[in-house]
Amino acid sequence: MAHWQRDYSSETLYVESVEQNRQRFRKQIGCIDERLEIDSLSLIATTETSAKIAEGDNFTVSRVGWNVFDEVDGEGLLLEPMDSVPVTAQVIVLPDADWTPEMMVGLTDELPLSTQFALHLASAGCRVVIPHLINRDDAYSGNPEIGRYTNQPHREFIYRMAYQLGRHIIGYEVQKVLSLVDWTSSFDEPIGVIGYGEGGLLALYSAAIDTRIQSVVVSGYFQSREEVWREPIYRNVWGLLHEFGDAEIASLIAPRSLIVEASQGPEVLGPPSARSGRGGAAPGQLVSPPLDSVKTEFARAQVYYDKLDCTDKIKLICPDDKLPGHVNALTAFLESLGIEKPKIDKAVCLTSIIPDSYDYNTRQKQQFMQLVNLTQRLLREASTDRQQFFWNKTDTTSIEKWEESCVRLKAYFWDEVIGRCPEPDVPANPRTQLIYDEPKWKGYEVVLDVWEDVFAYGILLLPNDLKGGEKRPVVVCQHGLEGRPQDTADPKIDSVYHAYAAQLADRGFIAYAPQNPYIGQDAFRVIQRKANPIKWSLFSLIIRQHQRTLDWLSELPYVDENRIGFYGLSYGGKTAMRVPAVLDKYACSICSADFNEWIVKNATYHSPYSYMFTGEYEMPEFDLGNTFNYAEMAGLIAPRPFMVERGHDDGVAPDEWVAHEFAKVRRLYVRLGIPEKTEIEFFDGGHQINSAATFDFLHRHLEWEKT
Numbered sequence: 051m052a053h054w055q056r057d058y059s060s061e062t063l064y065v066e067s068v069e070q071n072r073q074r075f076r077k078q079i080g081c082i083d084e085r086l087e088i089d090s091l092s093l094i095a096t097t098e099t100s101a102k103i104a105e106g107d108n109f110t111v112s113r114v115g116w117n118v119f120d121e122v123d124g125e126g127l128l129l130e131p132m133d134s135v136p137v138t139a140q141v142i143v144l145p146d147a148d149w150t151p152e153m154m155v156g157l158t159d160e161l162p163l164s165t166q167f168a169l170h171l172a173s174a175g176c177r178v179v180i181p182h183l184i185n186r187d188d189a190y191s192g193n194p195e196i197g198r199y200t201n202q203p204h205r206e207f208i209y210r211m212a213y214q215l216g217r218h219i220i221g222y223e224v225q226k227v228l229s230l231v232d233w234t235s236s237f238d239e240p241i242g243v244i245g246y247g248e249g250g251l252l253a254l255y256s257a258a259i260d261t262r263i264q265s266v267v268v269s270g271y272f273q274s275r276e277e278v279w280r281e282p283i284y285r286n287v288w289g290l291l292h293e294f295g296d297a298e299i300a301s302l303i304a305p306r307s308l309i310v311e312a313s314q315g316p317e318v319l320g321p322p323s324a325r326s327g328r329g330g331a332a333p334g335q336l337v338s339p340p341l342d343s344v345k346t347e348f349a350r351a352q353v354y355y356d357k358l359d360c361t362d363k364i365k366l367i368c369p370d371d372k373l374p375g376h377v378n379a380l381t382a383f384l385e386s387l388g389i390e391k392p393k394i395d396k397a398v399c400l401t402s403i404i405p406d407s408y409d410y411n412t413r414q415k416q417q418f419m420q421l422v423n424l425t426q427r428l429l430r431e432a433s434t435d436r437q438q439f440f441w442n443k444t445d446t447t448s449i450e451k452w453e454e455s456c457v458r459l460k461a462y463f464w465d466e467v468i469g470r471c472p473e474p475d476v477p478a479n480p481r482t483q484l485i486y487d488e489p490k491w492k493g494y495e496v497v498l499d500v501w502e503d504v505f506a507y508g509i510l511l512l513p514n515d516l517k518g519g520e521k522r523p524v525v526v527c528q529h530g531l532e533g534r535p536q537d538t539a540d541p542k543i544d545s546v547y548h549a550y551a552a553q554l555a556d557r558g559f560i561a562y563a564p565q566n567p568y569i570g571q572d573a574f575r576v577i578q579r580k581a582n583p584i585k586w587s588l589f590s591l592i593i594r595q596h597q598r599t600l601d602w603l604s605e606l607p608y609v610d611e612n613r614i615g616f617y618g619l620s621y622g623g624k625t626a627m628r629v630p631a632v633l634d635k636y637a638c639s640i641c642s643a644d645f646n647e648w649i650v651k652n653a654t655y656h657s658p659y660s661y662m663f664t665g666e667y668e669m670p671e672f673d674l675g676n677t678f679n680y681a682e683m684a685g686l687i688a689p690r691p692f693m694v695e696r697g698h699d700d701g702v703a704p705d706e707w708v709a710h711e712f713a714k715v716r717r718l719y720v721r722l723g724i725p726e727k728t729e730i731e732f733f734d735g736g737h738q739i740n741s742a743a744t745f746d747f748l749h750r751h752l753e754w755e756k757t
Contacts, residue, residue, distance in 0.1 A: 080221030129172035138175035140234035144249030151180035167375030216673030265307035270315035273339035282334035288672035289585035297350035307386035523613035523752035530620025535563035546738035646703035681714035
């Protein structure tokens with residue numbers, strides 16, 4: 051509970067005491083952009099169709115839209131009490147992502163009348179708005195202009211690009227809700243939000259962020275969140291469980307009213323099926339919240355209300371039929387909005403429908419593409435944001451001042467972007483065994499304990515001509531995706547690595563080839579999924595494994611601890627950018643077959659090089675786009691020597707992206723007066739170790755004479 055300093059002495063002081071938590075939560079879900087002012091909703095009509103599309107006994111139904119951002123509008127249905135009917139409350143109804151607003155009022159026949167609770171609330175005199183949500187289909191998840199398609203649900207497709215830029219599909223849709231709160235705040239009636247399924251998530255989060263919402267109903271969603279990593283990836287929120295479970299989010303709503311309805315939640319077996327030309331979606335399922343889980347989490351939330359002496363403001367409704375919008379939940383909701391003896395008529399339905407030819411698919415595509423276009427604008431602006439965050443806060447007038455100004459930025463990178471997990475807490479207990487006996491060196495398997503049941507593994511190559519008392523440089527040679535240390539160390543393996551660890555050992559370097567955990571297909575990606583909610587990433591663990599390895603290497607009598615370099619290919623190149631940025635024991639770093647315009651690589655909609663269209667769903671790192679691209683990571687490595695190895699035909703990215711990003715690194719080293727400490731080699735080849743210029747670089751900067 052270190053993140054919370056709750057003051058229960060009064061409701062006012064309590065709300066003030068959790069405000070910092072509220073602001074952190076807002077940032078975590080990417081709800082950070084300023085909304086446009088809104089003083090009315092727009093009626094959506096054409097020369098052939100009216101905005102009004104239906105009527106009930108005492109209300110009308112109209113298609114409406116509203117401004118959220120420059121590129122983004124909200125759209126949905128407005129249920130407006132007729133002139134003779136006094137408005138009792140302002141209510142925002144949030145359906146599940148796969149339910150349209152039209153389903154919620156009976157314009158289509160997918161839902162039973164009893165679950166069309168928007169109608170029941172409108173009949174009770176509420177002014178109701180039902181926003182359209184991005185659904186779980188994959189029809190538009192791709193870019194036909196470049197021939198790229200995926201089976202990612204629409205929500206995942208937006209999530210991937212937005213996450214990299216510190217935004218989220220959740221945050222975007224909460225903003226649409228809060229725009230409606232902006233509008234309804236101009237009326238005198240109380241404001242309530244009710245949501246089911248994905249709409250329940252949005253209702254809970256919206257009420258936690260905006261204290262103008264007086265009451266909220268969360269149906270088919272609220273439960274313990276420790277299994278969030280099993281859910282669809284568009285529910286992945288960086289650091290969520292580090293500070294917030296559903297109960298803690300509920301504590302941001304207290305002392306306002308919260309009603310949890312334990313209804314049957316949406317059941318989703320996984321993303322749309324992979325098929326020809328469409329793949330790459332992250333696995334993830336939705337199952338209905340188990341009642342025991344709902345009750346357990348509700349009991350935790352109730353504690354906060356008890357301490358504020360407002361237990362009557364939180365209620366758990368368990369409908370017998372398991373359907374959302376039970377009469378007891380709706381009655382409690384209206385009572386919490388100050389409506390005395392509300393009457394819920396479950397038989398209410400539309401009395402007239404005006405036929406129209408409205409295209410629901412067109413609306414879905416428009417709403418989807420608006421979020422794509424907004425995120426692509428944010429991507430274009432990210433370079434300016436990084437300038438403000440990083441370069442404007444660093445001092446290049448001397449190496450000393452540069453290093454001093456990077457101390458805070460390194461800590462931020464580790465804590466807020468990578469995620470800092472605990473230090474190794476058990477002895478290393480090194481175990482070794484001989485596995486190679488080559489003419490110029492011997493190779494040993496090495497196992498080092500990091501935490502209980504977690505170890506670091508690698509292969510150590512020791513030259514045969516080591517002399518007593520001599521200390522030599524070490525090159526840590528890191529494999530790429532699905533690689534093994536043997537790929538870099540075994541001279542009999544013919545691969546893109548060209549056994550470069552063995553080649554370096556032939557030259558007299560000590561070489562060490564670690565095993566990084568990005569192996570096993572989706573098995574390692576599950577580590578990332580489990581790590582993100584607790585504010586860790588795969589590299590949180592990798593950094594600690596390397597820390598343990600560096601400490602062990604430094605203690606070996608024949609190792610010069612001040613001359614340990616790093617050289618990684620592909621995913622090993624990603625490691626070369628991140629691990630030496632925070633572990634200063636690496637004296638230099640070489641990034642091979644990975645360095646490029648990394649933020650664009652992850653988030654662009656307009657290039658076939660983009661990870662948006664591939665199965666590497668673990669690649670996005672929250673808010674990295676506004677903080678650290680590869681030039682900034684190289685800046686954290688500076689003034690230590692840094693090099694890029696790049697094959698012209700490498701499919702990671704085009705040469706232009708690589709050269710553009712490296713130019714910033716070169717400029718930094720020139721300004722620091724050390725241009726000789728950075729370089730790039732372009733060679734005629736592909737995704738592979740070339741070793742020509744890089745070996746010279748290692749000889750020079752690790753001070754080992756060529757033989």
